Structure formats: structure tokens, C-alpha cells
Amino acid sequence: MFRSKIFSKRIFKYQNRFPYFTPFRNQIPIIDVSALISLKSSVQERKNVGIAIHKASTHIGFFYIKGHGFSSNETDQILDLQTKFFNLPLNEKNKINMINSDTFRGYQNTGTNVTLGYRDWHEAIDLMRENSGPFVQNPLQGINQWPEHPENFKSTIMNYQNKMHNLGNNIMKGIALANNLPEHYFKTMFNDSFWVMRLISYPPRLHDIDNGIGCGEHTDYGFLTFVNQDHHKDCLQVRSSTGEWINANPIPGTFVVNIGDMMRIWSNGLYSSTLHRVQHPKTGVRQSNAYFYEPGFDVVIKPERKVNKNVNTDMKPIKYGNHLCSKVFTNFKFGPS
Numbered sequence: 194m195f196r197s198k199i200f201s202k203r204i205f206k207y208q209n210r211f212p213y214f215t216p217f218r219n220q221i222p223i224i225d226v227s228a229l230i231s232l233k234s235s236v237q238e239r240k241n242v243g244i245a246i247h248k249a250s251t252h253i254g255f256f257y258i259k260g261h262g263f264s265s266n267e268t269d270q271i272l273d274l275q276t277k278f279f280n281l282p283l284n285e286k287n288k289i290n291m292i293n294s295d296t297f298r299g300y301q302n303t304g305t306n307v308t309l310g311y312r313d314w315h316e317a318i319d320l321m322r323e324n325s326g327p328f329v330q331n332p333l334q335g336i337n338q339w340p341e342h343p344e345n346f347k348s349t350i351m352n353y354q355n356k357m358h359n360l361g362n363n364i365m366k367g368i369a370l371a372n373n374l375p376e377h378y379f380k381t382m383f384n385d386s387f388w389v390m391r392l393i394s395y396p397p398r399l400h401d402i403d404n405g406i407g408c409g410e411h412t413d414y415g416f417l418t419f420v421n422q423d424h425h426k427d428c429l430q431v432r433s434s435t436g437e438w439i440n441a442n443p444i445p446g447t448f449v450v451n452i453g454d455m456m457r458i459w460s461n462g463l464y465s466s467t468l469h470r471v472q473h474p475k476t477g478v479r480q481s482n483a484y485f486y487e488p489g490f491d492v493v494i495k496p497e498r499k500v501n502k503n504v505n506t507d508m509k510p511i512k513y514g515n516h517l518c519s520k521v522f523t524n525f526k527f528g529p530s
Contacts, residue, residue, distance in 0.1 A: 220433060221441055221449075222249050227260030229363040236370065243367030250368075250452050253439075254465030255431045257447040261360055265446065268421050271353055271392075272480045277343040279316060279394040279478075289338035291319065296335035297521050303396065306524060308409030314473050315407055318392040320350065322490075331490050331514055333387075333521065350390070354484065358386060361417055361486030364450070372500050385489035387514065389415075395428065395471060395479040407471035407479075413453035414520050415487035415513065420449040422481040425474045429481070432468040441469075453485070454516060455494045458508050461501035490514035 224245045228234040249256035278286065283302070291299040298319055304312040320337045339347045362383060369378040395407045407428065422429060422443050429449065430438040441449050457466040473479075488494065496508040 223257040225260045226258045229367045230262045240370040243371030247371040250464040254452040254467035259447045275392040299338035313408045315395045320390045322387045357484040382488045387490040389485040392482045398473040407473040410468045410470040412466040415453040416456045417486040419484045425479040461496040463501035
């Protein structure tokens with residue numbers, strides 16, 4: 194692809210200053226996080242990666258990561274697993290329908306999830322941290338509904354979840370270092386992480402339902418979201434600071450990562466919890482999954498003035514679980530579309 198000489202010189206100069214931060218033409222950067230994964234990297238190398246994440250978080254609130262420690266087999270395995278489930282007959286999928294759960298876990302048919310009052314054009318499985326830990330007055334405490342088919346569904350998902358949680362821990366170390374905080378600053382906040390995972394299938398749009406799209410524009414609730422998506426392009430879209438929608442198209446070997454509401458509050462408004470949406474695929478069925486890296490349900494997130502001390506904001510402390518419940522309890526419409 195043609196690039197002007199001036200633009201190329203600017204990129205070269207920028208990469209010399211921040212070698213872990215690769216500007217991407219659609220304004221969403223690609224960041225190599227391998228130094229945060231490696232046991233042999235220096236503190237300065239880890240801090241450099243954290244600075245790149247910091248810059249992306251203040252710029253657009255979205256970034257791609259590579260060098261994350263997952264093989265393509267591991268990420269493809271989850272996409273293949275959920276494809277097999279969503280291809281099952283409806284009566285089989287309905288065995289774990291969310292209506293059987295009082296804690297919003299399980300399968301949702303197309304149009305059950307809503308955003309801004311409109312039904313979303315996708316089907317999904319919602320999973321959350323199961324009972325354990327000292328949760329206090331947690332209305333979402335419960336157990337997941339696990340399907341019988343395909344085989345090894347639960348064990349595969351839980352292995353993936355555990356590795357995802359470790360990846361989130363490492364990313365947060367970089368963010369701490371970038372803000373001149375101790376590397377393990379966030380550790381206790383995530384010891385009892387109330388993680389959430391969504392497996393999502395987006396069919397092509399066949400007719401109009403409530404003016405909805407694949408998933409309407411929204412921000413995420415917690416700290417970090419890791420998106421694993423298949424090959425479909427022009428589906429996941431990010432709202433830029435100028436109001437345009439930017440495609441976050443799949444790039445092999447990467448996850449798309451975005452900042453959530455709790456990270457914005459913690460940073461005292463410095464980091465962007467950015468609006469995003471999903472358009473339905475033009476052909477075929479799009480598969481994606483999102484892992485939500487979250488603090489403990491009862492953790493109170495307080496604005497860290499050291500991170501954004503020069504700006505007076507209206508950020509106030511909030512318990513993560515309260516924020517999560519305020520969203521989840523309005524996310525679903527059961528019954529005919």
C-alpha cells in the first residue's frame with residue numbers, strides 16, 4: 194500500500210521513540226506485549242510496553258496486542274468450540290437457556306440481548322466467575338450452565354479463562370509501571386476477580402428487528418476486554434474522538450483490547466472507555482468471544498489522582514459489583530422479538 198514519504202518518516206521517528214507501539218492506519222495501534230509475558234525482561238522493558246498501552250488508552254481506548262503468549266491453535270480452538278455449540282439444534286442449546294438461571298448465565302437466542310433498548314442481532318453464552326471467595330451481597334453469585342455438547346466444553350473454556358486472567362495481570366503490571374506505581378500495585382484488586390466471558394455468534398441480518406444491529410454502541414463495564422474474533426471484516430467498530438466509526442478488523446496473531454468503565458474511573462478520567470459496536474456480517478456467521486478482566490465484585494474503585502492530577506473531574510469511587518449489576522439487570526429482553 195502506498196504511503197507518503199512524509200508519513201513514513203513520521204512513523205519511523207515515532208517507532209524509534211516508542212518501539213513497542215506500532216501505529217496502525219486505522220488509528221488503532223498494535224502493541225507487542227511479549228516483554229510483559231517474559232520472565233527474562235527487565236523492568237525498563239516492561240515499563241516501555243506499559244507506556245505504549247498508556248498512550249493507546251489515553252488516545253483511543255483500543256489497541257491490538259501481539260506477543261501475548263497464546264498460540265493460534267488456542268484461540269482457534271475456542272472459536273471452533275463455540276461454532277459447534279451454536280450449530281446445534283435450538284432445543285439442545287435451550288437446555289442451558291438463560292431463563293433457567295437467576296444470575297444471568299447461559300444461552301441467549303438472537304434478540305435476547307439489548308443495547309439502548311434495541312434488540313441485538315446475535316446469540317450468545319454468558320459465563321461468570323462461579324461461587325467461591327468472600328462475595329458480599331452479590332446477586333450475581335451462582336454457577337454457570339455448562340452444555341453437554343460439544344465435549345470438553347467446560348475444561349477448554351476454564352483453561353482459556355485461567356490463561357486470560359494471567360494475561361490481564363501482566364498487562365496491568367505494565368500499566369502500573371507506566372504510571373510510576375509499584376509493579377504489583379493492582380494485585381490485590383484482582384485476587385478474587387469476578388471475570389465474565391461471552392461467546393457470541395453474529396448471523397447475517399435477514400430482516401429488521403427493533404432497529405438493532407449486531408450489538409449496539411456501548412462501553413464495557415470493567416477494566417480490560419480481550420476480544421478474539423474470526424476472519425470477518427467491517428464488524429467490530431470503534432468510535433473515534435472525532436465521531437467517526439473505525440473498523441477494528443481482525444489481524445492474525447492478535448487480540449483486540451479495550452478499556453472499560455472501571456479503568457476510566459481509576460485513571461481519574463484519563464483513560465478512554467470508548468464507545469464501540471458490532472455490525473452484523475454481510476455474509477456467513479461471525480464468531481467472536483470477549484473475556485472481561487475484572488476486579489473482585491466487592492472492590493471499590495477509587496480515582497487515582499496521581500495518574501491524572503492536573504484535571505478536575507467528577508469521578509467518584511464506585512463498587513465494581515454495583516456497576517456491573519446496574520448494567521446486567523437491563524441487558525436482556527426475554528420473549529418474542
